[in-house]
């Protein structure tokens with residue numbers, strides 16, 4: 404695969420394209436973007452070909468087209484392209500990053516079965532996204548492997564049943580924001596206790612990074628490590644008690660559940676545009 408097309412050079416499309424370019428420096432990139440300043444920035448960053456005025460020509464040019472517009476933009480975009488070339492989307496593989504939008508909706512809206520759903524997060528741009536992948540059943544194994552290889556620069560790719568994409572959206576696509584909220588809260592706590600903001604932020608980032616690394620390197624259950632930190636009658640148990648009193652785990656679990664629910668709602672809305 405030598406050419407990729409990007410429709411929607413916003414936060415996520417750009418992050419994914421950066422990751423692919425990092426592993427394949429010689430790949431050709433084409434893009435279509437309606438926002439003029441984003442278009443210029445992305446054309447420059449990727450030395451890309453501009454398909455913004457003729458997006459219907461992108462699918463026959465690119466080996467893979469990455470769809471990275473907001474879910475509500477999909478019907479208008481697909482109609483505009485298919486009015487000019489009804490077979491456009493059959494000429495390439497389509498990787499959709501759209502939250503909620505199902506493979507079945509993509510089939511129907513694009514008129515092609517050569518579709519793949521991916522749910523990355525913004526850490527793709529540093530090759531550290533945990534990305535859920537669900538393939539159209541019509542896609543042969545060889546094509547699946549080629550796609551996984553092409554997108555390997557985003558970070559770990561998890562092949563999932565399509566229904567599980569809602570969960571990975573909540574945990575990873577959106578979940579990175581929850582982790583960042585925690586980092587910010589930890590930082591502000593440090594500031595309240597007298598640390599300068601910069602040092603508190605550095606400490607908070609370091610602690611969260613090291614906690615994740617400890618779980619990965621030791622293979623221990625997080626709760627086991629927590630119990631090693633909590634000296635009887637010591638400092639940590641005070642903080643752990645405070646988190647429990649404030650229903651910290653329940654709040655995070657509820658955030659994941661409601662986010663997954665919203666992903667399902669977006670899926671329904673793109674199934675039945677206008678609702």
Ligand SMILES: NC(=O)C1=CN([C@@H]2O[C@H](COP(=O)(O)OP(=O)(O)OC[C@H]3O[C@@H](n4cnc5c(N)ncnc54)[C@H](OP(=O)(O)O)[C@@H]3O)[C@@H](O)[C@H]2O)C=CC1
Pocket residue numbers: 410411412413414415416435436437438441470471472473474476480500501502522523524525576577
């Ligand atoms: N942000 C994230 O962390 C993640 C996002 N996603 C998914 O990625 C998709 C993009 O999200 P995100 O990057 O945040 O959104 P952005 O709004 O940052 O980017 C989308 C871009 O697409 C442009 N656009 C809209 N319509 C068209 C069109 N017809 N042709 C070309 N360009 C168009 C928009 O321009 P304009 O502003 O002019 O409309 C905008 O610049 C969404 O579907 C989202 O669900 C998935 C995982 C994580």
Ligand SMILES: O=C(O)[C@@H]1CCC=N1
Pocket residue numbers: 502572576577
């Ligand atoms: O908030 C959103 O809808 C998108 C999808 C996952 C992350 N951002």
